[in-house]
Amino acid sequence: MSKSILIADDSPVIQTLSKKIFFGLGYNVKGFKTGNGVLAEIEKNDYDAIILDIILPGVDGLTLARQIRALKDSKKSQVPIVTISGNYKNYSREELDEIGINEFLLKPLDYDKLVASVQKWVGK
Numbered sequence: 776m777s778k779s780i781l782i783a784d785d786s787p788v789i790q791t792l793s794k795k796i797f798f799g800l801g802y803n804v805k806g807f808k809t810g811n812g813v814l815a816e817i818e819k820n821d822y823d824a825i826i827l828d829i830i831l832p833g834v835d836g837l838t839l840a841r842q843i844r845a846l847k848d849s850k851k852s853q854v855p856i857v858t859i860s861g862n863y864k865n866y867s868r869e870e871l872d873e874i875g876i877n878e879f880l881l882k883p884l885d886y887d888k889l890v891a892s893v894q895k896w897v898g899k
Contacts, residue, residue: 777801777802777803778801778802778803778823778824778897778898779802779803779804779805779820779821779822779823780797780802780803780804780805780822780823780824780825780826780893780897781804781805781806781807781813781816781817781822781824781825781826782794782804782805782806782807782825782826783806783807783808783809783810783813783825783826783827783828783831783836783839784806784807784808784826784827784828784831784859785808785809785828785830785831785832786828787808789828789859789882789884790806790808792886793806793826793886793889794806796886796889796890797890797893800890802893805820805822808832809831809832809833809834810831810832810833810834810835810836810838810839811832811833811834813827813834813839814834814839814842814843817843817846817851817854818846818848818851821850821851822854823854823855823896823897824854824855824856824857824893824896824897825843825854825855825856825857826856826857826858826859826889826893827839827840827856827857827858827859828858828859828860829858829859829860829862829866830860830861830862836858836860837858837866837874840856840858840874840875840876841874841875843856843875844874844875855877855878855893855896855897856875856876856877856878857876857877857878857879857880857889857892857893857896858871858876858878858879858880859879859880859881859882859884859889860879860881860882861881861882861883866879877896878892878895878896880892
């Protein structure tokens, strides 16, 4: 059974490349260009990992991460979350740990690191 990943990023380039890479590795991928609708999607469907851009139109990635961690369903609330952002100076590792972010990657995105990060948390 293939693993499922949700990606929320407003960059069409990141969406397209991420989907192609993860599809090519045998993952199922669902993408969102805004934060709107992400939580409802997670409540309806199970994902093995979530990749969130911190700065998203609608609901931002850190707010989404907090909402995910607050879900009553323990499987859903503990799903690995990888955040990505170009604004690394705005966030401390302690703040991200407190929210429950499993991994933080900087833009411009290194796709080898992104794949390695997802595989570290969910397997191949």
